[in-house]
Amino acid sequence: xxxxxxxxxxxxxxxxxxxxxxxxxxxxxxxxxxxxxxxxxxxxxxxxxxxxxxxxxxxxxxxxxxxxxxxxxxxxxxxxxxxxxxxxxxxxxxxxxxxxxxxxxxxxxxxxxxxxxxxxxxxxxxxxxxxxxxxxxxxx
Amino acid sequence: xxxxxxxxxxxxxxxxxxxxxxxxxxxxxxxxxxxxxxxxxxxxxxxxxxxxxxxxxxxxxxxxxxxxxxxxxxxxxxxxxxxxxxxxxxxxxxxxxxxxxxxxxxxxxxxxxxxxxxxxxxxxxxxxxxxxxxxxxxxxxxxxxxxxxxxxxxxxxxxxxxxxxxxxxxxxxxxxxxxxxxxxxxxxxxxxxxxxxxxxxxxxxxxxxxxxxxxxxx
Numbered sequence: 001x002x003x004x005x006x007x008x009x010x011x012x013x014x015x016x017x018x019x020x021x022x023x024x025x026x027x028x029x030x031x032x033x034x035x036x037x038x039x040x041x042x043x044x045x046x047x048x049x050x051x052x053x054x055x056x057x058x059x060x061x062x063x064x065x066x067x068x069x070x071x072x073x074x075x076x077x078x079x080x081x082x083x084x085x086x087x088x089x090x091x092x093x094x095x096x097x098x099x100x101x102x103x104x105x106x107x108x109x110x111x112x113x114x115x116x117x118x119x120x121x122x123x124x125x126x127x128x129x130x131x132x133x134x135x136x137x138x139x140x
Numbered sequence: 141x142x143x144x145x146x147x148x149x150x151x152x153x154x155x156x157x158x159x160x161x162x163x164x165x166x167x168x169x170x171x172x173x174x175x176x177x178x179x180x181x182x183x184x185x186x187x188x189x190x191x192x193x194x195x196x197x198x199x200x201x202x203x204x205x206x207x208x209x210x211x212x213x214x215x216x217x218x219x220x221x222x223x224x225x226x227x228x229x230x231x232x233x234x235x236x237x238x239x240x241x242x243x244x245x246x247x248x249x250x251x252x253x254x255x256x257x258x259x260x261x262x263x264x265x266x267x268x269x270x271x272x273x274x275x276x277x278x279x280x281x282x283x284x285x286x287x288x289x290x291x292x293x294x295x296x297x298x299x300x301x302x303x304x305x306x307x308x309x310x311x312x313x314x315x316x317x318x319x320x321x322x323x324x325x326x327x328x329x330x331x332x333x334x335x336x337x338x339x340x341x342x343x344x345x346x347x348x349x350x351x352x353x354x355x356x357x358x
Binding site: 044057058 | 223225226230271333
């Protein structure tokens with residue numbers, strides 16, 4: 001009887017954890033899929049199908065350490081672009097500009113960042129929309 | 141039954157021949173004109189195909205480039221500008237494959253005309269070429285008078301382009317790669333933004349090189 005009770009509790013715990021996970025999981029999946037579409041429209045021409053960039057002209061999106069270190073700047077880069085700056089990506093210097101995407105809403109920026117930071121060898125989890133909104137208030 | 145199989149075999153053989161025949165020659169595109177001329181005292185009607193006229197531009201090394209510099213070459217032409225945020229990166233990503241495949245072929249060249257010569261000076265073009273990783277003389281980035289480039293592009297290559305401050309980057313243009321033969325005739329148009337069309341162009345360049353070489357052998 002006791003064993004049954006313990007078994008029941010364990011089962012309950014497993015089910016609730018799984019449910020919780022699948023909630024977050026669903027969010028992640030929605031962001032990721034939506035982000036993949038935005039990436040295709042806004043980023044892929046330059047950064048490539050696999051985030052590989054283009055020779056020394058356009059940086060790749062595979063520098064996972066860079067993405068992690070600059071994670072609070074990424075939203076600003078997507079929205080405002082980059083003007084004549086040198087970025088060091090995968091220990092290689094890239095000089096130039098990136099166009100702004102002022103038509104993207106914070107939710108879209110969150111989605112595309114979720115896609116980029118979880119593709120091409122990156123695995124950083126969901127970029128939440130409130131995080132993006134907060135980051136956007138302190139753009140340079 | 142045996143006869144049927146034989147007939148089928150023959151049919152297939154012919155079909156294979158036909159198919160090969162079609163493959164081995166590219167069409168001649170552009171405007172054409174029928175011209176009557178007298179050959180050995182007889183009147184014959186001949187077709188005159190549209191050709192790309194002579195031009196004068198400067199490449200990324202500062203050398204003057206005219207049609208004479210392309211003498212005996214098959215080439216692919218396209219139109220771009222270095223600050224283009226839309227289709228140019230993908231065009232040149234695809235063009236790099238063409239460059240890699242044919243960079244050691246002596247009778248093939250790529251010429252990319254900038255449609256924004258005010259910004260794309262020789263220095264800017266050289267820097268772009270270095271960043272793109274292209275060396276030597278198999279891919280030239282050409283710069284010249286804006287009117288000349290636009291006239292050549294619109295009237296002769298039949299590629300649309302215009303300045304428009306409303307679009308990102310400031311210019312509207314089409315991403316065509318135009319294949320031109322040794323007689324300056326247009327032999328193919330390929331959408332430079334599509335990988336599969338560029339793959340077809342790579343095949344067509346091989347076909348065209350073979351065709352020209354047989355013509356020379358005759």
